[in-house]
Amino acid sequence: MLDGAAAERCPTPVRRQSRLKGRCEGVFWRRTDRQEVRRITLAARRYELVTRQPGARSGALGFVALEVLEYLANLVDYKTGRLDPAIETLMSRLRRSRDAIVRALKALRTHGFLDWLRRYVPTGNEGRGPQVQQTSNAYRLSLPARALRLLGRFGQPSPLPDDFDATQQRRTAGYDAYRASLSPVELVAETIEDPALRAVLTRLGQGVERESGRRTESQSKFLFYRD
Known part of the structure; x- marks a missing residue:
């Protein structure tokens, strides 16, 4: 009032x-x-x-x-x-x-x-x-x-179908498997919405991938020369 x-x-x-x-x-x-x-x-x-x-x-x-x-x-x-x-x-x-x-x-x-x-x-x-x-x-x-x-x-709210829980579990398992198959850079692009944060994390992920690639290459050369 x-x-x-x-x-x-x-x-x-x-x-x-x-x-x-x-x-x-x-x-x-x-x-x-x-x-x-x-x-x-x-x-x-x-x-x-x-x-x-x-x-x-x-x-x-x-x-x-x-x-x-x-x-x-x-x-x-x-x-x-x-x-x-x-x-x-x-x-x-x-x-x-x-x-x-x-x-x-x-x-x-x-x-x-x-x-x-x-x-x-x-x-x-x-x-x-x-x-x-x-x-x-x-x-x-x-x-x-x-x-x-x-x-x-x-x-009244619509009843859920009988196989609703099983369907949801299959979808969740499929999505988890999909995420597990992504590289760090791909995972950032998939899950981070903020552009600035996504750019920072992408650069970090690319750095990790380059470092991982160099280590793999070094290990391969080491094994080659040993043989």
Whole structure:
């Protein structure tokens, strides 16, 4: 919630229940993955069909809400859950009016597919004038239980095949054998992603290979002369 001191200094107060950007998202956003996001969008489409009355053009969500949800699903950061596009971004990308976007967001929130936190940021004004201003919301996708039931077996993780463990073991053994066959230089090129570190280790590996080659050659000459 916006603190009282900030509200008093701000002649154009931000909306109620707004939180300071950068201080509230840690406990709101959560990590997700492609499968979970896909379940949410699929459940929303089925929910829309189930709630559409005979003769009606749309169901409880509406086609604009489905468009918004699909766009948010493509935008969310799986690792952090970060999702905070501005209303103007949604309007521009989906070519919809502000009213249509706002109604769609409210429908998604009402039916449990979306939640958000209002946020504000400091303006940087040192004298008179607004000290804070509204910024984009922090959004979070969710899957309501009543929509999850509509997915049936699609809402459950796919079972692993019977030979999954044996297949994984064969793949691991094959990869280990492949790595064991590599020279030091080839192993560096295969496993090190950082270019600078890879270059340093490659030079070291090449030096080791040259030294090893010289020793092998010396030993071969020694054995030849002894014979």
